[in-house]
Amino acid sequence: MDLVFDNAGFLLRGAYYTLLITLLSMFFGLLIGLAVALMRLRGPWPLRALARGYVSVIRGTPALVQIVIVYYGLVDYGITLGPITAAVIALSINVGAFLSETFRGAIQAVPKGQLEAAYASGMTTWQAMRRIILPQAARIALPPMGNTFVGMLKETSLVSVITVTELLRSAQLLIAQYYVNMPFYIGIAVMYWVMSTAFTTLLHAMERRLARAY
């Protein structure tokens, strides 16, 4: 176990990349998810079809395959991305598809009368969405969104295959150096667990905050 503590700095650096990739992908995934959900609900039919296709393809293929396509596959077309950039792009696209489904469901779960009341008061569709529908949908979407984010944190381990030295790969590099497995694996498992738990706690606090109004 001493080995783990001796190399804590290196592992923490891995954890930092894990966290960075998670937060960035979460942020962009959220934007993509929201845009795609609105496209599917209110867009003209070509956009709708496009959005549906996107969600279907992403949900129907492994995240690992999506990651290698962005990093190794695009090189064939002269697009060379840094590993971290590729990781964030692939994971944002991935998580965006799942979140769009969550958002779509949440928006549809807001009673129809809410939109009617907003329209009847003279609001435009965009005003009604922003002020009335989305705040209520956010509350509905938060718990499943939290699950997606925690799942995402764990899925970042997949990007070790494209040489991003996040948590898993930093452990693998140390293992290659010291020829011992278990302590490093246990070490990073604990670090993943701490991060997931922190996320979950944060999300529960947000859920309580949003629920206070009701």
Next chain:
Amino acid sequence: MIEARELVKQFGSQRVLDGVGLKVEEGEIVVLLGPSGSGKSTLLRCLNGLETMSSGSVEVAGVAVDAGMKPREREARFRSIRQRTGMVFQQFNLYPHKTALGNVTEALRVVRGMAAAEADRIGERLLARVGLSDKRDAYPSRLSGGQQQRVAIARALATEPSVLLFDEPTSALDPELVGEVLAVMRELAREGMTMVVVTHEMKFAREAASRVVFLDGGRIVEEAAPAAFFAAPRSERAQRFIRQLQGER
């Protein structure tokens, strides 16, 4: 104030409104009556464009909309109609994430772009008018049905509408809460507000209405002053309808 001409609404092959003509003068209180499914809600919702008419035209508060207009133009005109009208729904449809005051001021803030302080002042005055000053910071979930509906009326009044549309405002309320909502509506009537009200409250219709309009099968079957209508309805359908209403009591 309101004029609907040859209004037709189809849901698929079903003709829910079958050529309705309705005229409401400023200050009039028109009560829409009719059996379930006769098209009362649909007529009301066609007036402010919550329902898209299939053919015909409406003119509300000086804004004319024709079914033949391009969707974009139609939508823009209905939006200006909605800024000059208020609607009160059977299920209240208050915004659950906003306080009573927030519900009332929302359109002032968002649609009118009014500053918070000014909107709050107007909102507080309106809450006082419906007798709910003490509930300004309460969320809808903490209010009784009657209180919610009174907040909804205050919300509909916020943008100083020329017309109020009511769709069965007391039907979702426990009997003992109906009175407080009707009292607010009577007060509005007394102040000269133009109102179109779908309701089964015969007493309100008899006492407050300037005119009763009876719908059946998507057509206006009879139109009369309330006293005349309730005493001696001309059409056989209206007679049957009134008998049924009285039988329920």
